Amino acid sequence: MRTINSQFDSVHRDVLALAAACPAEQAIVVLHSGGSSGPWARWSLLAAPKGHLKILDDGYRWSGPSWPELEEALEKVAPHDPLAIMDAAIAADRATGIPQSPSLPFIGGWVISLRYELGAHIETAVGAGSALPRGVLADFLWCPDATLHDAHSDNWWSIGEPISCGGTTDNRISLQLDEWSSHPDQRGFEEAVSRTIELIRRGDLFQANIARQLSTTCRGDLRTFALEALATSGAWFGCWMELPDEQSDRGILGMSPELFLDLDSKSGRLCSRPIKGTRPVDVPAVELAGSEKDAAELHMIVDLMRNDLGRVCELGSIEVTQPRSIESHPTVHHGVAEISGKLLEQTPFSELLKATFPPGSVTGAPKIRAMQVINELEHLPRGPYCGAVGAISTTGDLRLGVSIRTAAFEGRAPGGFTDVQGRLVYGTGCGIVADSEPVEEFRESQHKTAALMKLSD
Numbered sequence: 001m002r003t004i005n006s007q008f009d010s011v012h013r014d015v016l017a018l019a020a021a022c023p024a025e026q027a028i029v030v031l032h033s034g035g036s037s038g039p040w041a042r043w044s045l046l047a048a049p050k051g052h053l054k055i056l057d058d059g060y061r062w063s064g065p066s067w068p069e070l071e072e073a074l075e076k077v078a079p080h081d082p083l084a085i086m087d088a089a090i091a092a093d094r095a096t097g098i099p100q101s102p103s104l105p106f107i108g109g110w111v112i113s114l115r116y117e118l119g120a121h122i123e124t125a126v127g128a129g130s131a132l133p134r135g136v137l138a139d140f141l142w143c144p145d146a147t148l149h150d151a152h153s154d155n156w157w158s159i160g161e162p163i164s165c166g167g168t169t170d171n172r173i174s175l176q177l178d179e180w181s182s183h184p185d186q187r188g189f190e191e192a193v194s195r196t197i198e199l200i201r202r203g204d205l206f207q208a209n210i211a212r213q214l215s216t217t218c219r220g221d222l223r224t225f226a227l228e229a230l231a232t233s234g235a236w237f238g239c240w241m242e243l244p245d246e247q248s249d250r251g252i253l254g255m256s257p258e259l260f261l262d263l264d265s266k267s268g269r270l271c272s273r274p275i276k277g278t279r280p281v282d283v284p285a286v287e288l289a290g291s292e293k294d295a296a297e298l299h300m301i302v303d304l305m306r307n308d309l310g311r312v313c314e315l316g317s318i319e320v321t322q323p324r325s326i327e328s329h330p331t332v333h334h335g336v337a338e339i340s341g342k343l344l345e346q347t348p349f350s351e352l353l354k355a356t357f358p359p360g361s362v363t364g365a366p367k368i369r370a371m372q373v374i375n376e377l378e379h380l381p382r383g384p385y386c387g388a389v390g391a392i393s394t395t396g397d398l399r400l401g402v403s404i405r406t407a408a409f410e411g412r413a414p415g416g417f418t419d420v421q422g423r424l425v426y427g428t429g430c431g432i433v434a435d436s437e438p439v440e441e442f443r444e445s446q447h448k449t450a451a452l453m454k455l456s457d
Contacts, residue, residue: 015044015149016028016227020241021165022048024172024223024416028163029111029141031391032230032238033151035329040236040259043105044149045391048163051142052243052454053089055082057121064142075313082121082137085349089140090349092385093394094448096144108144108159109393113241113252113403117384119358120373126371135381139243139252143391172418175225180214180426180453183380188212189445190438192377199373206299208364208373211429212445213380218424222409223417224457226253233451234330237401237425239389242417251409251417252384255451257329258336258387258402261352263343269308270343270352271321274301274361275402276431277335279423280447285326285333297431298324298335304360304367311355313341331450349392359402364431385406385427405451420442426452 019030035041051064059079062070073088073095085350093109118137139307145160184192189212198210233255243250244314277294279287288294302320302368310318322338343352361421363386364370385408404427411422428448430441 001356015046015147015168016231018147018163018165018341019046020224020227022046022163022420026164026416027242027244028223028240029143029242030227030230030238030240032113032240034230034234034238035236038236042151044151045106045111045146047141047143047146048164049111049141049143050145053085053140053142054100054136055085055138055140057082057117057137060085065339067092067142081414082118083353086138086140087348087350087355090392093142093392094396096259096394097417103391104148104157104159104161105397105399106146106148106393107395109142109391109395110144111141111143111241111391112359113239113384113389114141114353114387114400115384116358116362116386116403118353118387119363122354122357123360123368123371139241139359141241141243144309150171154235155377164324169235172224175218175220175222175420177424178217180216183213183215186442189442193379193432193436193438195439196373197434197436200432204368205373206365207297207433208370209362209429209431210374210377211362211382211386211427212378213382213385214426214449216424217422218409218411219421221418222413222420226251226417229255229452229455232330232454233405235451237390237399237407239401241389242413244413248410249292249413249417249420249422251413251420252385252403253407253409254389254401254403255405256389256401256403257327257334258359258361259402260390260400260402261356261398262400263352263396263398265393265398267446268343268345269340270313271338271340272305272309272356273322273336273338274298274305274359274369275334275336275349275404276301276361276446278430278447279333280332280450281328281331283333285328287331288335289326293433293435294335295324296427298337298434300433301360301431302337303337304365308356308360308367309339309341312347313343317321317342328386331454332447349398357388359388360388361431362402362404362429382427383425385425405448407452
């Protein structure tokens, strides 16, 4: 492991430029931390995964080289237990040994995407009677080799063998998008919001996050489109994942500003930064700061996350390390708070997920009842949207963003993701409370599409 500043010329001064230069036929994964300041606008990663563990509701599929440690670990778990499969995969990677290294957040390991529907396996009361298809629950991409960039110091680090980036962008066809359609439409979404308000006033729950999906068909260079989206969104927890498959190729584009979980394996510090409250960036941030409704939404989720983290953290260690504040991003202002605690020693990844997943900001409070209401009112699976995406290092360090501002591709990419044909789905939703106004919630859901829609024009 070493700094590699000298191996990058002035053209390739960020991870996105490197990713754009990767050969079209090489599947890549990017975790990109954009923005210009703050502790979270720092580390970015580029890798060409060596293996793909696809975790399904009826088992798993491994695509990659022979890996005896992984095969042995998977043989010991029930094939229908997705959380046990995840623990086995993480254990197999750590069994390969932890090299000595500087304090890097990732020194090889798994880059992962967790789909929202995994929550129904965790909370069985939610999954009971649900007619929604689940299919893929998680994607674990094995990345023993990676390139990291530290935006604070402008240093580069090579983990294992650096990725080959000698491709060209010549002769690529720009991504062509048809008109976006909404499922449900505005009327259907507002009716779902009204029904949620009715349930809240009846005493069923305090808050629920209700979402809709925008979809379109697309063809052309999806990789370049995704990298441009990451460059312009300024997302602190952005991602682009290419998932080729014999049955159907998939891609996940995330432009999330929200941290789900961050774990420092040395100190045991576990942190979450839920977001509630949104205004378009052309509205003064002070308007959001003074909104009692939006403040109440966030306070509910802060209490929920304090409880979730408290299930796996040392007694008395939970604290609100940052009370409500307003953060401004390229297209929106958000209300955000930070909660942290000290994780109990020897807590496996599965127990961490049982305590916290899905994220409270995209479900509601109380969480289980909110998830039941979501199942009742939303008639399509959320998929990667409202799940989580990030990386689990061989060291045990973990960072996952909440998968909001997320688009999922499914279709065909026979020559790589620079020439695709298929369907793109983008989720957008809002936290609903007793004094929500359906038409205003629809407008807020529109504001949250701005980052993607700018590129679609």
